Amino acid sequence: MKTYKIHLIRHGATDANPLGRYIGNRTDMPLSPEGLDELRLLKESVEYPEVERVYSSPMMRCRQTAAVLFPEHETVPVEELIEYDFGAFEGMTADELEGTVEYTEWASGKLEAPPGGETTVNFIKRIVLGLNMIVQDMMNSGITESAVIMHGGAIMMLLGNT
DSSP states (O other), X not given: OOOOEEEEEEOOOOTTTTTTBOOOTTOOOOOXXXXXXXXXXXXXXXXXXXXXXXXXXXXXXXXXXXXXXXXXXXXXXXXXXXXXXXXXXXXXXXXXXXXXXXXXXXXXXXXXXXXXXXXXXXXXXXXXXXXXXHHXXXXXXXXXXXXXXXXXXXXXXHHHOO
């Protein structure tokens, strides 16, 4: 029996991360200069796995992370790994949304999705589909170890729902 290893790696920091902004699939934000510097330092100080293929969300922050951490590999984009759709909350912070009925209901789990956004159930289905596609590609290609560069929320959903 073959063993397959998939390393889930969150993309580097963007300018929105320290501000706590909801940046989903509507904003294709690049890594911040600090995020790029941090990744370069990590690349020098941490031993990243030797992988045969690198998969990534097609969003710029993930592709840039893949290029820094695995420069010798061409990155395979997987559309299903794109970030959550925060709908009307896109670009906002929790502080800015605090007190609004929609945000309070969404944050408490009473509202399935932000206004105009994606339901958590659909997000999980999409991310799991993307991971299944990666596994199938690995099996069909004879690849036993890969890296997947994706979004933190997607990683949490995968680990919490598999």
